[in-house]
Amino acid sequence: MVLDILRKTEALLEGHFLLSSGKHSNKYIQCAKVLQxxxxxxxxxxxxxxxxxxxxIDIVLGPAMGGVIVAYELGRQLGKKAIFTEREKENDTVVLRRGFEIKKGEKVLISEDVITTGKSALEAIELVENMGGEVVGIACxxxxxxxxxRYPVYSAVExxxxxxxxDQCPLCKKGIPYVKPGSRKKFKG
Incomplete structure (x- = not known):
């Protein structure tokens, strides 16, 4: 069912993609397409x-941008508070703004659209732990x-x-140009 919905909404893309890690792939998940x-x-x-x-769970926390709508919808379905992080442009770190807070001991579920390397989720986890919260898992x-x-992952699809x-990409070797569909400007490589 999940793959059918992803295909129907054009969230599952096929082609040649440059990922935020600097790696290349023949498929890409653009969850914003299904979240609309x-x-x-x-x-x-x-x-x-x-x-x-x-x-x-006390709080569902979504890293901006991909986790914001996911956090809201999971919070709605679970009857839990849903908040999100934002990225500070000056030092490229994630923070809570808008009066959001995590109190010591609160149990926090991190939400994301897609987990690959977990970079955004791990940044949110560090923030939660620095504020005294306890991360109970990652949902995506x-x-x-x-x-x-190192955290349990709860997903609709693996x-x-x-x-x-x-330098090992077979699509590059075939001369197929890539596109960079993600939201991160910086990437390794």
């Missing part, structure tokens, strides 16, 4: 919310992390999408 449809978002994220019913629409994170170092 509230009814489809509700269906997909209900699969995640169902996995969280026994988990003690699509999990591409292949189990590499995807095993090939990625390549730029």
């Amino acid at each position: 449809y509230p009814e489809e978002s509700e269906k997909i994220l209900s699969k995640v919310a169902n996995q969280l019913t026994d988990l003690e 629409i699509a999990d591409r992390s292949k189990g590499k994170l 995807l095993d999408i090939d990625s390549y170092e730029s």
Whole structure:
């Protein structure tokens, strides 16, 4: 069901993509495409919310941008407060603004659209832990992390999408130009 919705909303893209890690891939998940449809978002994220019913959660925290709508929808379905981080341009760190706070001991679920390396989630985790909160897991629409994170990941779908170092990319070797669809400006490589 999840893959059907991702394809129908054109959130699952095929082609040649430059990822924020600097690697290349033949597929890309653009969750913003599915998140523009509230009814489809509700269906997909209900699969995640169902996995969280026994988990003690005080706050759902979404890193901006990808995690904001996901946090809101999971918070709505779980009946929990949903907040988000923002990135400070001056020093490229994540912060809470708008009066959002995490109190010592509060249990926080990090939410994301797609988890690959977990960079945004890990930045949010550091913020939560520095404020005295306890991270109970990471929730996402699509999990591409292949189990590499030290926190439990709750996802609507796990995807095993090939990625390549730029100098080993078979798509580059075929002369197929890449596109960079992500939101991060800086990337490794």
